Amino acid sequence: MLSAWWDGDADGVVNMAADEALGAVAERGGEPLIRFYGWSEPTVSLGAFQRLADARAIPDIAAASLVRRPSGGGAIVHGSDLTYALAVPKTHPLGQTAQLLYTAAHETLASVLQGHGIAARLFADPPHDADFLCFSRRAGGDLVVAAAGRQPTAADPKVMGSAQRRLAGAVVQHGSLLLRANAGVGPAARHAGLEDLHADLRSLDLRQLATAWLDRLARRLGGDFHWEDGRFTTACSAEAAARTQAYADPRWLSRR
Amino acid sequence: MAAEMKFAKTHEWIRPEADGLATVGISAYAVEALTDLVFMQLPAVGKRVKAGESFGEIESVKAVSDLYAPVSGEIVAVNTALPGQLDLLGKDPYGSGWVMQIRPDDPAEMSALLDQTAYDASVKNTPH
Numbered sequence: 537m538l539s540a541w542w543d544g545d546a547d548g549v550v551n552m553a554a555d556e557a558l559g560a561v562a563e564r565g566g567e568p569l570i571r572f573y574g575w576s577e578p579t580v581s582l583g584a585f586q587r588l589a590d591a592r593a594i595p596d597i598a599a600a601s602l603v604r605r606p607s608g609g610g611a612i613v614h615g616s617d618l619t620y621a622l623a624v625p626k627t628h629p630l631g632q633t634a635q636l637l638y639t640a641a642h643e644t645l646a647s648v649l650q651g652h653g654i655a656a657r658l659f660a661d662p663p664h665d666a667d668f669l670c671f672s673r674r675a676g677g678d679l680v681v682a683a684a685g686r687q688p689t690a691a692d693p694k695v696m697g698s699a700q701r702r703l704a705g706a707v708v709q710h711g712s713l714l715l716r717a718n719a720g721v722g723p724a725a726r727h728a729g730l731e732d733l734h735a736d737l738r739s740l741d742l743r744q745l746a747t748a749w750l751d752r753l754a755r756r757l758g759g760d761f762h763w764e765d766g767r768f769t770t771a772c773s774a775e776a777a778a779r780t781q782a783y784a785d786p787r788w789l790s791r792r
Numbered sequence: 793m794a795a796e797m798k799f800a801k802t803h804e805w806i807r808p809e810a811d812g813l814a815t816v817g818i819s820a821y822a823v824e825a826l827t828d829l830v831f832m833q834l835p836a837v838g839k840r841v842k843a844g845e846s847f848g849e850i851e852s853v854k855a856v857s858d859l860y861a862p863v864s865g866e867i868v869a870v871n872t873a874l875p876g877q878l879d880l881l882g883k884d885p886y887g888s889g890w891v892m893q894i895r896p897d898d899p900a901e902m903s904a905l906l907d908q909t910a911y912d913a914s915v916k917n918t919p920h
Contacts, residue, residue, distance in 0.1 A: 583851075584851060585831045585833065585849075585856075606856065607855070608830070608831075608851040608854070608855060608856040609854075633825050634825075634826070634827070634854040634855040638854050663853070665830075665853060675853050675854070677854075698854075699854065699856075700856070701856050702855050702856065702857040702858070703858070704844075704860065707855075
């Protein structure tokens with residue numbers, strides 16, 4: 537059974553601590569968990585080993601707060617996205633390798649978008665992953681969509697990227713579904729989101745979208761799902777709070 | 793491959809050396825499963841670790857994974873060539889792709905690890 541929380545907004549430190557806590561709870565309980573959340577302020581999350589100096593050198597993201605994720609990959613500008621964190625015990629068949637869970641999450645969301653008439657697919661062309669920003673990169677399995685009325689091409693915009701932290705007993709995969717270009721950062725850090733590419737999606741209820749996704753994702757994970765009442769950050773506040781200090785420590789942000 | 797090599801369930805291997813030290817690396821299976829390695833964080837020489845504790849991290853295009861110490865002890869050397877030549881992990885995981893050398897606190901801890909046959913059986917049905 538996949539348990540799901542709709543967590544609302546929090547700052548970067550709270551969100552990263554909660555994501556890691558999600559992994560600990562999934563490992564202990566032996567069941568997959570997922571939470572959806574937003575950001576209380578414009579935030580750029582850096583990959584685990586991206587250089588802080590490189591982030592500081594980009595004027596277009598200077599106004600945003602910075603937080604470092606436990607996962608890898610490129611920097612994500614948050615604030616106009618729907619972010620998720622999915623935790624799966626490593627004993628689960630989809631927890632055993634990185635690509636399996638990545639593909640499962642992205643394929644099932646692509647399927648939901650295809651149901652809305654959108655040409656959504658997983659990127660399968662040669663990767664280019666040297667850019668600092670996640671949504672400027674393309675790797676196998678990234679979710680890309682063609683703009684309304686356009687035929688799919690290798691240059692289709694990426695609307696969801698994910699990354700994992702593989703803990704001792706669980707995998708935490710978090711990612712962002714980019715909804716619209718972020719007006720809180722400069723043009724070099726803005727990327728077209730789902731609503732920019734498909735204007736008819738502006739009226740889409742995000743929780744309904746998440747529910748449709750969970751229905752497919754839970755089946756891929758081998759079971760059902762249910763929405764939990766309240767927030768994960770409240771239900772498992774001790775787990776999350778125990779990790780908050782580590783993510784708030786300036787040494788974590790400046791580790792590289 | 794040396795017969796006395798042991799494996800942790802978390803896919804690190806350890807091989808006792810003649811000088812009382814032990815060499816630690818990552819199994820060929822794990823390296824293949826990680827795919828597309830992009831960065832590695834090695835531990836500091838002199839650091840003490842406990843069995844099962846993270847001593848380093850490795851990043852692939854999709855994931856960051858911890859490396860876990862198979863036994864407790866003091867890290868006495870690290871393979872400084874690795875971060876610049878991550879392909880060594882795949883080309884020669886039990887040789888030039890070694891990660892660190894440790895001075896075990898208690899060599900008997902190795903008896904709790906898997907031998908080659910048991911490790912191979914544990915990963916046999918695990919998909920890549």
